[in-house]
Amino acid sequence: xxxxxxxxxxxxxxxxxxxxxxxxxxxxxxxxxxxxxxxxxxxxxxxxxxxxxxxxxxxxxxxxxxxxxxxxxxxxxxxxxxxxxxxxxxxxxxxxxxxxxxxxxxxxxxxxxxxxxxxxxxxxxxxxxxxxxxxxxxxxxxxxxxxxxxxxxxxxxxxxxxxxxxxxxxxxxxxxxxxxxxxxxxxxxxxxxxxxxxxxxxxxxxxxxxxxxxxxxxxxxxxxxxxxxxxxxxxxxxxxxxxxxxxxxxxxxxxxxxxxxxxxxxxxxxxxxxxxxxxxxxxxxxxxxxxxxxxxxxxxxxxxxxxxxxxxxxxxxxxxxxxxxxxxxxxxxxxxxxxxxxxxxxxxxxxxxxxxxxxxxxxxxxxxxxxxxxxxxxxxxxxxxxxxxxxxxxxxxxxxxxxxxxxxxxxxxxxxxxxxxxxxxxxxxxxxxxxxxxxxxxxxxxxxxxxxxxxxxxxxxxxxxxxxxxxxxxxxxxxxxxxxxxxxxxxxxxxxxxxxxxxxxxxxxxxxxxxxxxxxxxxxxxxxxxxxxxxxxxxxxxxxxxxxxxxxxxxxxxxxxxxxxxxxxxxxxxxxxxxxxxxxxxxxx
Amino acid sequence: xxxxxxxxxxxxxxxxxxxxxxxxxxxxxxxxxxxxxxxxxxxxxxxxxxxxxxxxxxxxxxxxxxxxxxxxxxxxxxxxxxxxxxxxxxxxxxxxxxxxxxxxxxxxxxxxxxxxxxxxxxxxxxxxxxxxxxxxxxxxxxxxxxxxxxxxxxxxxxxxxxxxxxxxxxxxxxxxxxxxxxxxxxxxxxxxxxxxxxxxxxxxxxxxxxxxxxxxxxxxxxxxxxxxxxxxxxxxxxxxxxxxxxxxxxxxxxxxxxxxxxxxxxxxxx
Numbered sequence: 001x002x003x004x005x006x007x008x009x010x011x012x013x014x015x016x017x018x019x020x021x022x023x024x025x026x027x028x029x030x031x032x033x034x035x036x037x038x039x040x041x042x043x044x045x046x047x048x049x050x051x052x053x054x055x056x057x058x059x060x061x062x063x064x065x066x067x068x069x070x071x072x073x074x075x076x077x078x079x080x081x082x083x084x085x086x087x088x089x090x091x092x093x094x095x096x097x098x099x100x101x102x103x104x105x106x107x108x109x110x111x112x113x114x115x116x117x118x119x120x121x122x123x124x125x126x127x128x129x130x131x132x133x134x135x136x137x138x139x140x141x142x143x144x145x146x147x148x149x150x151x152x153x154x155x156x157x158x159x160x161x162x163x164x165x166x167x168x169x170x171x172x173x174x175x176x177x178x179x180x181x182x183x184x185x186x187x188x189x190x191x192x193x194x195x196x197x198x199x200x201x202x203x204x205x206x207x208x209x210x211x212x213x214x215x216x217x218x219x220x221x222x223x224x225x226x227x228x229x230x231x232x233x234x235x236x237x238x239x240x241x242x243x244x245x246x247x248x249x250x251x252x253x254x255x256x257x258x259x260x261x262x263x264x265x266x267x268x269x270x271x272x273x274x275x276x277x278x279x280x281x282x283x284x285x286x287x288x289x290x291x292x293x294x295x296x297x298x299x300x301x302x303x304x305x306x307x308x309x310x311x312x313x314x315x316x317x318x319x320x321x322x323x324x325x326x327x328x329x330x331x332x333x334x335x336x337x338x339x340x341x342x343x344x345x346x347x348x349x350x351x352x353x354x355x356x357x358x359x360x361x362x363x364x365x366x367x368x369x370x371x372x373x374x375x376x377x378x379x380x381x382x383x384x385x386x387x388x389x390x391x392x393x394x395x396x397x398x399x400x401x402x403x404x405x406x407x408x409x410x411x412x413x414x415x416x417x418x419x420x421x422x423x424x425x426x427x428x429x430x431x432x433x434x435x436x437x438x439x440x441x442x443x444x445x446x447x448x449x450x451x452x453x454x455x456x457x458x459x460x461x462x463x464x465x466x467x468x469x470x471x472x473x474x475x476x477x478x479x480x481x482x483x484x485x486x487x488x489x490x491x492x493x494x495x496x497x498x499x500x501x502x503x504x505x506x507x508x509x510x511x512x513x514x515x516x517x518x519x520x521x522x523x524x525x526x527x528x529x530x531x532x533x534x535x536x537x538x539x540x541x542x543x544x545x546x547x548x549x550x551x552x553x554x555x556x557x558x559x560x561x562x563x564x565x566x567x568x569x570x571x572x573x574x575x576x577x578x579x580x581x582x583x584x585x586x587x588x589x
Numbered sequence: 590x591x592x593x594x595x596x597x598x599x600x601x602x603x604x605x606x607x608x609x610x611x612x613x614x615x616x617x618x619x620x621x622x623x624x625x626x627x628x629x630x631x632x633x634x635x636x637x638x639x640x641x642x643x644x645x646x647x648x649x650x651x652x653x654x655x656x657x658x659x660x661x662x663x664x665x666x667x668x669x670x671x672x673x674x675x676x677x678x679x680x681x682x683x684x685x686x687x688x689x690x691x692x693x694x695x696x697x698x699x700x701x702x703x704x705x706x707x708x709x710x711x712x713x714x715x716x717x718x719x720x721x722x723x724x725x726x727x728x729x730x731x732x733x734x735x736x737x738x739x740x741x742x743x744x745x746x747x748x749x750x751x752x753x754x755x756x757x758x759x760x761x762x763x764x765x766x767x768x769x770x771x772x773x774x775x776x777x778x779x780x781x782x783x784x785x786x787x788x789x790x791x792x793x794x795x796x797x798x799x800x801x802x803x804x805x806x807x808x809x810x811x812x813x814x815x816x817x818x819x820x821x822x823x824x825x826x827x828x829x830x831x832x833x834x835x836x837x838x839x840x841x842x843x844x845x846x847x848x849x850x851x852x853x854x855x856x857x858x859x
Contacts, residue, residue, distance in 0.1 A: 004648070004649060005649070005691075008645075008649065008687075008690055008691050009691050012687050012688065012690075012691035012692075013691075015683070015684070015687065016684065016709060019680055019684070019709060019710070019713045019714070020712075020713045023713070023714050023716075023717070225722075225723070226622075226723055227622070307623065308623060308627055308628075312623060314623070314723070341715040341716040342711065342715030342716075342718075342719055342827065342828075343719055343722070343827060344719055344722065345671060345672060345673060345716070345717055345718065345719045346673075347673050364673045364674065369673065370716075404825075406827070407825040407826075407827050408772075408776070410722055410827040411776060411777070411779055411780055411827070412776055412779050413722050413723075413783075414722060414723065414779060414780055414782060414783025414784070414785065414786070415775075415776075415779035415780075415782055415783070416729045416732060416782045417729075418729060419775050419776070419779050419782070422775075424773070425773050425775040425776055426773070426776065427772045427773065427776050428771070428772075
């Protein structure tokens with residue numbers, strides 16, 4: 001061997017070794033960062049708060065028995081946090097998924113204890129045979145009577161319950177013109193045309209013509225893994241306004257507005273992303289591109305597609321959350337996807353809003369991309385340092401940890417549509433796990449544009465298959481608590497304990513000319529020569545609906561300047577002389 | 590090189606035909622289906638592949654290399670590697686090309702370059718690299734068109750014996766796997782319709798530099814790849830074809846070397 005060749009062999013061997021070694025050393029160095037000084041700690045407290053809920057799932061047509069755990073996994077479990085009894089304390093509604101099972105409504109008794117009242121309130125027995133099973137719930141005062149009503153979406157009939165204000169609900173589905181059988185994954189309240197009456201948008205997964213409990217055919221699956229469009233048709237229900245009054249009846253107008261997306265939608269969210277004053281719509285689709293619809297003056301929508309950018313991904317969108325994670329005054333978008341080493345390295349998407357309808361995915365570069373098989377995720381300042389963090393739930397099927405379904409999926413994923421679409425051709429899942437036993441991610445924003453997952457270090461250690469996530473200040477201590485709904489698992493309530501030297505401020509809004517729930521309102525807080533904008537959304541995030549509370553962490557020794565509220569009606573209100581560690585209830589002037 | 594010699598070399602050197610086919614697939618895939626992760630990553634793969642070839646050829650051969658081989662390696666890496674990061678495309682290309690110079694037997698490299706780069710990445714950094722798992726499209730007609738085109742091109746190279754033997758072996762062993770494991774046969778056969786499979790049979794296992802020279806040897810080589818792949822699939826390895834080629838290719842080269850040695854009465858490498 002010549003000297004030259006010897007040098008080459010040595011260099012080559014070193015190069016190969018470095019490919020193995022460098023990422024591991026980098027990871028080791030990263031993990032070696034000092035821990036414990038994050039300013040907060042999460043403590044799972046469901047049982048001590050009186051919440052003992054275990055989610056149950058349904059069985060489906062035996063013809064698709066081979067993939068039942070998959071279908072069960074796609075059927076969400078949801079948590080919605082609202083003040084249903086108007087006592088100032090946020091209550092929790094959680095959905096169940098077995099035919100015949102009951103949903104639960106936990107009323108908050110002073111932040112220390114919750115009382116289950118769903119049966120008494122008339123919102124428990126909603127999974128009766130023939131009506132489908134609950135996938136989620138979202139609440140809003142759709143009739144502007146001062147009480148939060150409940151929209152229940154299902155793999156089945158959509159249901160609307162009016163809050164009577166006396167601790168009970170009345171089913172008004174038929175009167176409202178709802179009740180259509182659809183396979184809803186997510187739903188939001190929004191006032192897309194700013195007429196003061198809340199409308200509904202529903203993301204739909206399966207096509208409505210199939211009955212998953214009694215199938216005529218097993219050709220029900222996606223026809224493509226990257227650009228499938230054979231999912232259910234999404235629905236826009238516009239509330240009818242008559243003589244200046246919201247009538248409480250709805251008409252289905254999705255085709256009229258071009259919003260009848262047929263992707264396999266798992267999550268939807270609405271917020272004004274281009275500062276035009278109207279809420280835009282983001283639709284996260286499984287098996288293909290998400291859709292961003294820009295709202296043109298409430299009269300029509302324009303779909304934004306950037307090649308290799310927003311609206312052109314081939315990922316598995318599972319969540320939509322909006323947050324000003326750079327304190328730039330613009331809302332970014334967090335969409336969860338799937339990352340499984342060696343199989344599918346998609347990474348979640350964090351769309352930075354660059355203004356003028358331009359977005360850039362920065363998730364990998366800022367460290368917020370890899371969270372396994374992602375589901376519900378929310379923005380919130382968990383440690384009150386003045387920067388929005390991300391709580392992201394994950395995990396698909398936790399079964400026998402010694403076997404997995406990824407190999408089977410990987411084999412099938414390149415198949416032609418004739419094979420893919422037919423559920424009967426899919427290998428049996430049996431007791432296989434599938435991205436199971438994953439720990440949620442708590443991506444902590446360091447204020448310099450980087451995120452780091454600190455879940456294990458701050459106490460979010462559970463390994464359940466998470467779905468819906470909601471944030472709320474359950475005990476009114478000025479911190480955001482985290483509620484996580486798990487499929488086939490318990491409802492977890494992580495009470496948040498934050499370093500008291502870090503200040504905060506909260507806003508609860510009540511619309512007058514706008515919808516009473518103020519859904520769509522944006523608050524921009526200015527302090528310490530910086531600003532942060534937050535939006536009051538109507539249910540964004542997969543299967544989770546956070547408390548209608550705009551919570552701003554302020555850091556230590558904050559100097560508050562002012563807050564600007566942009567109400568859905570378009571009215572601008574400026575609040576001055578604000579004080580930290582206070583919660584303000586603001587009514588639209 | 591004047592125009593006449595260029596055209597002449599295009600006609601004589603079959604690699605240009607293969608490169609043209611590969612480029613055609615790339616263009617169709619990208620224009621129609623946004624097939625690549627990004628143009629930037631693809632460009633990095635091609636640029637690093639060609640640059641590595643030029644540098645190493647200048648140093649170790651003292652000549653300017655024909656760029657077509659490194660171009661194909663870069664294109665293959667650009668298509669087969671799926672990663673959100675940029676560096677795996679560069680590293681995969683450098684690995685693939687440099688092993689041609691570092692690991693040789695009788696001045697022949699032992700591994701298919703792009704397969705080598707891909708396999709090292711898949712083993713070393715699975716958290717950020719996966720192999721291609723997409724479809725050209727969901728329409729069977731498109732898949733058949735690419736198969737036919739591939740067969741025509743590889744037919745010109747007189748390498749269809751490998752392709753047919755391997756495909757036949759894959760199908761037969763899929764039947765065996767299906768019978769043993771109970772997995773539906775369509776699920777076992779599903780990979781055949783994927784682009785990774787097409788790239789694999791048309792460009793990787795047919796690589797003239799890493800395949801036996803006799804028809805019998807090539808067919809045995811194809812059977813061996815299919816057999817190793819089937820074994821790996823029993824162990825539920827998702828990258829079975831690439832690893833099967835990784836293992837089989839050097840064994841085939843060594844086997845052929847030893848056979849030649851016995852035939853010519855020599856026992857040592859020249």
